[in-house]
Amino acid sequence: MRQCDDQGHSDLMMKDRTKKESFAVVREMAMALCKTEDAEGAKRCGLKYGWLSREDSYAWEETLDRQRASCIVHAYLQRVSGEADEEDWQRAFVLADLLDCRRCAGHVAQIYLKGIIGAKMQIEENRFVFGMREPVTRQELTEIIARIFEPQRRLTVQTVQERETQAKVPRELVCDRKDADRLQEIYAGWMIVDVRSREEYLRWHPAGAVNYPFMTLLENPRLPGIEKGTPVLLCCDAGTRSKAVAERLTQDGWKRVAWLGFGDVRRGEEFEKYL
Amino acid sequence: MTFEEEVKQIIARGPKPLDDPTYRYDAFDNGEVLHGKRRGYLPAMGWNSWNAFGSGNTEELTRQMAHQLIELELDKLGYHYLVLDDGCYYPERVDGKITNDPEKFPSGFKALADELHGMGLKFGMYNDIGTNLCAGAAVGTCGHEKTDAKCYAEWEIDFLKVDNCYYLWDNATFSDAANAKYVYTPAIRKIFLSGHDISLELSAVEDGILSGEGGIKAQQEDSVWNLGTFDGTGPDASPIGVRSAELTFRVNVSQTGKYQLTVCYANGQENGKGRWLQIAVGRGKESRLYYDAFMPETPDGTDFVLSPEIEIELKKGENLIRLMNHRRQENTLHSYDAMLEGLMEAAPDREILLSICEWGKTQPQNWGYKVGHSWRILNDITFRVGADGDPGHGAWTEDYTTSVTSQYNKCVIMDEFAGKEKGWNDPDMMMIGMEGLNETMCKTHMTMWCMMNAPLMLGMDLRRMKKGDALHKIVSNADIISLDQDALGIQAKRIYASNLEADSQERPDQAYIRENDRVDILAKPLADGSVAISFINVGMTDRAEGWSTDKERILTYIGDRMIHREAFQKAERFRVTDLWSGEVSETTGGLFAVQDLKACDNVTIKVTPIS
Numbered sequence: 001m002r003q004c005d006d007q008g009h010s011d012l013m014m015k016d017r018t019k020k021e022s023f024a025v026v027r028e029m030a031m032a033l034c035k036t037e038d039a040e041g042a043k044r045c046g047l048k049y050g051w052l053s054r055e056d057s058y059a060w061e062e063t064l065d066r067q068r069a070s071c072i073v074h075a076y077l078q079r080v081s082g083e084a085d086e087e088d089w090q091r092a093f094v095l096a097d098l099l100d101c102r103r104c105a106g107h108v109a110q111i112y113l114k115g116i117i118g119a120k121m122q123i124e125e126n127r128f129v130f131g132m133r134e135p136v137t138r139q140e141l142t143e144i145i146a147r148i149f150e151p152q153r154r155l156t157v158q159t160v161q162e163r164e165t166q167a168k169v170p171r172e173l174v175c176d177r178k179d180a181d182r183l184q185e186i187y188a189g190w191m192i193v194d195v196r197s198r199e200e201y202l203r204w205h206p207a208g209a210v211n212y213p214f215m216t217l218l219e220n221p222r223l224p225g226i227e228k229g230t231p232v233l234l235c236c237d238a239g240t241r242s243k244a245v246a247e248r249l250t251q252d253g254w255k256r257v258a259w260l261g262f263g264d265v266r267r268g269e270e271f272e273k274y275l
Numbered sequence: 276m277t278f279e280e281e282v283k284q285i286i287a288r289g290p291k292p293l294d295d296p297t298y299r300y301d302a303f304d305n306g307e308v309l310h311g312k313r314r315g316y317l318p319a320m321g322w323n324s325w326n327a328f329g330s331g332n333t334e335e336l337t338r339q340m341a342h343q344l345i346e347l348e349l350d351k352l353g354y355h356y357l358v359l360d361d362g363c364y365y366p367e368r369v370d371g372k373i374t375n376d377p378e379k380f381p382s383g384f385k386a387l388a389d390e391l392h393g394m395g396l397k398f399g400m401y402n403d404i405g406t407n408l409c410a411g412a413a414v415g416t417c418g419h420e421k422t423d424a425k426c427y428a429e430w431e432i433d434f435l436k437v438d439n440c441y442y443l444w445d446n447a448t449f450s451d452a453a454n455a456k457y458v459y460t461p462a463i464r465k466i467f468l469s470g471h472d473i474s475l476e477l478s479a480v481e482d483g484i485l486s487g488e489g490g491i492k493a494q495q496e497d498s499v500w501n502l503g504t505f506d507g508t509g510p511d512a513s514p515i516g517v518r519s520a521e522l523t524f525r526v527n528v529s530q531t532g533k534y535q536l537t538v539c540y541a542n543g544q545e546n547g548k549g550r551w552l553q554i555a556v557g558r559g560k561e562s563r564l565y566y567d568a569f570m571p572e573t574p575d576g577t578d579f580v581l582s583p584e585i586e587i588e589l590k591k592g593e594n595l596i597r598l599m600n601h602r603r604q605e606n607t608l609h610s611y612d613a614m615l616e617g618l619m620e621a622a623p624d625r626e627i628l629l630s631i632c633e634w635g636k637t638q639p640q641n642w643g644y645k646v647g648h649s650w651r652i653l654n655d656i657t658f659r660v661g662a663d664g665d666p667g668h669g670a671w672t673e674d675y676t677t678s679v680t681s682q683y684n685k686c687v688i689m690d691e692f693a694g695k696e697k698g699w700n701d702p703d704m705m706m707i708g709m710e711g712l713n714e715t716m717c718k719t720h721m722t723m724w725c726m727m728n729a730p731l732m733l734g735m736d737l738r739r740m741k742k743g744d745a746l747h748k749i750v751s752n753a754d755i756i757s758l759d760q761d762a763l764g765i766q767a768k769r770i771y772a773s774n775l776e777a778d779s780q781e782r783p784d785q786a787y788i789r790e791n792d793r794v795d796i797l798a799k800p801l802a803d804g805s806v807a808i809s810f811i812n813v814g815m816t817d818r819a820e821g822w823s824t825d826k827e828r829i830l831t832y833i834g835d836r837m838i839h840r841e842a843f844q845k846a847e848r849f850r851v852t853d854l855w856s857g858e859v860s861e862t863t864g865g866l867f868a869v870q871d872l873k874a875c876d877n878v879t880i881k882v883t884p885i886s
Contacts, residue, residue, distance in 0.1 A: 050331070050662060050663065050664070053330060053331060053362075054331075054362075054376060054378050054379055055330065055362070055366060055410065055411060055412070058366050059366075075662075078665065079664075085659070085668070089658070089659065090673055090674055090675060090677075093674075093675070099654065101409075102409050102440065102654070102655060102658065103329065103330060103361065103409050103410045103411075105658040106657075106658035106659040106660070109658070181494065182493070182494065182495065184491075185491050185493060189511075222774070222790075224774065224775055224776055224779050224781060224786075225774075225775065225781055225786045225787065225788045225789075225790070226789075226790065227789040227790045228790065229674055230789075
């Protein structure tokens with residue numbers, strides 16, 4: 001795992017995780033939101049206006065974790081600030097652990113998308129870990145509170161990009177000849193479509209590939225039963241036909257399309273990059 | 276003992292052993308229920324607190340909902356169950372027992388149950404097969420089933436929804452892939468078999484045969500992996516067919532007797548590679564399990580090592596040796612079974628419905644009927660639940676499970692898993708009355724759930740509904756409700772989907788279609804010999820075309836499940852009742868058609884043969 005405190009889209013990493021006193025407890029967040037030194041007053045106020053739950057009040061002196069902080073802040077924005085939700089919460093699906101807490105998922109998504117609490121770690125391109133159960137430090141708490149009240153201090157976060165850009169250029173992939181039979185494994189979760197003719201397909205095809213000859217797809221760019229968001233890998237010998245189909249599908253609103261040529265396996269040519 | 280110590284102890288003991296073949300994968304399709312589970316129920320109807328109030332429900336709010344159910348006369352239509360979802364218990368056990376949150380439910384659950392029963396309603400509660408409830412309270416039933424069942428019996432509950440958070444043997448879905456160790460086998464390279472006159476070395480890639488779905492032969496690594504059950508929590512995979520993979524070998528021996536099997540394997544800690552292996556010989560009733568445990572630890576996940584010798588018995592002639600891991604399904608079945616057993620012991624005479632809520636994760640369509648009265652098919656229908664003063668948000672279409680159509684698209688092809696003798700597919704609580712769904716969407720949502728024999732659990736703050744207003748008309752349409760509650764108890768079949776080509780090899784009742792830009796036609800046989808037909812515009816654009824279906828197509832798909840098939844087949848004239856407009860007409864010839872379906876709208880008719 002690569003830590004991403006240098007990416008500008010995550011919170012500051014905790015300075016010292018061993019020092020327990022540097023972590024905030026639930027009470028401190030309530031007091032900061034109420035801008036009061038009166039702990040009992042903050043509790044009463046939070047419960048009355050519904051941004052603290054009964055469970056929060058039971059956990060009053062417990063370390064505040066990021067998922068609980070998100071739930072409290074979101075309830076505060078809804079009930080006190082009156083700030084509207086981000087409509088498309090699914091853009092927060094860049095967070096790999098978003099659904100770890102089902103009760104919190106909707107709240108964490110909002111607080112992440114609003115740039116109030118960022119991701120803890122980056123695990124791959126456009127994929128992050130929010131750190132649901134990670135404790136919030138006092139320093140982080142101060143920043144979170146500031147971002148609630150001063151929107152200019154909010155973070156710019158990465159979101160699921162496919163949802164924002166409709167048409168993208170289809171991706172070109174390369175494949176080593178010895179890997180032609182492992183496409184299914186390498187591109188797990190992709191639908192592999194062989195766009196060569198029925199005859200070519202029957203002679204040989206990559207394991208797991210289905211056959212939709214390219215003329216059919218150019219005329220009618222749809223794959224029965226398959227949603228346009230499904231990742232589709234198109235392939236043929238040289239990459240010419242699959243590229244044409246990839247462009248056609250992309251024009252038609254398919255969002256995750258890639259193509260590759262796997263070379264003329266029948267002639268036994270050494271396959272490098274067929275472009 | 277503290278809670279943490281107790282959890283450690285449970286983990287050290289591991290999942291229950293499978294000494295009893297009743298709980299094994301090979302027994303899933305034997306049709307037998309466990310502990311005398313009561314059968315013959317129609318889908319439950321009522322109100323559940325989650326979508327309306329999240330974990331913020333209180334006794335007072337519940338009481339108000341009960342009064343509203345009566346005030347709106349919804350109880351008279353069958354909405355009887357009032358179910359308290361998460362957020363009503365004290366956050367930890369008190370003297371080993373679950374108890375009420377004294378602030379939110381000050382009168383206690385028995386008093387609330389009495390009050391509801393006094394109003395002619397039924398009382399439902401919530402728990403979890405893990406150590407904690409989803410909202411965090413450390414009062415999950417895991418290891419406490421008998422104690423908790425006694426509490427539920429004392430409180431006189433009528434319904435129990437049981438969730439799947441903090442489950443110790445299977446949380447691989449989400450972010451911590453290391454948890455896959457319980458639910459996938461290690462990667463397998465070879466097996467060695469010796470005994471009597473043979474000594475065989477068999478390669479997993481070359482000699483092994485993959486059965487089921489999803490197994491991967493990795494040529495380059497010279498091994499086979501992804502042997503386990505698909506996770507069905509998300510919307511990606513179809514629920515139809517075998518949802519797990521096995522690696523099998525066909526072995527011929529000349530003598531019946533004991534043989535030694537050694538496996539060359541590498542443990543993993545990622546989705547698709549784990550540590551738990553099951554070895555069986557034979558399939559179905561005849562099968563015998565010889566190994567069912569973790570494989571010994573290996574220093575490094577990528578190192579292949581040899582297992583100790585495992586003794587198996589083979590018969591003269593051909594034998595089928597299976598390497599597999601069905602524990603994802605078996606463990607979960609075991610856990611729900613323990614709760615059912617507790618309830619049947621503690622309250623043998625009380626009818627308590629068990630609502631399985633493991634989110635479709637372990638493909639409960641294969642085993643849920645043994646222990647439960649309904650089973651959720653996916654993760655939640657919304658993660659934007661409401662609170663007192665906030666109606667929450669629902670969607671018609673979203674990529675994940677969080678929309679009416681995500682749930683419908685999967686449930687609509689699951690009809691053959693459901694029935695009065697089994698239980699019901701549960702596409703989650705209804706979102707009627709939440710923000711984000713207009714009146715047309717709510718109407719079609721109601722139609723879908725009723726045609727699919729789903730439990731009808733209202734999920735809105737009922738104070739936002741007035742008698743006779745648009746929402747009330749939708750949820751109180753007795754004709755539509757009667758489809759859900761029809762005595763025959765058969766879920767509708769999809770007999771047509773407009774985006775399947777006419778010459779497609781895929782059948783409309785089995786194809787998992789997630790592209791919503793389409794019109795579906797569903798047909799449902801009814802107890803009086805009629806057929807209900809729904810024309811549903813699943814997409815978000817108006818469709819001006821006409822849509823039709825005929826007697827022959829209906830008979831092809833549901834003829835075998837109709838009770839007066841011949842009368843329907845021979846009838847020349849039919850009475851057609853539009854169940855939303857109330858219009859009645861007659862038709863001859865057996866063609867049923869509609870014109871102009873607005874976005875997300877439906878036309879639902881009841882077709883009765885006139886003799």
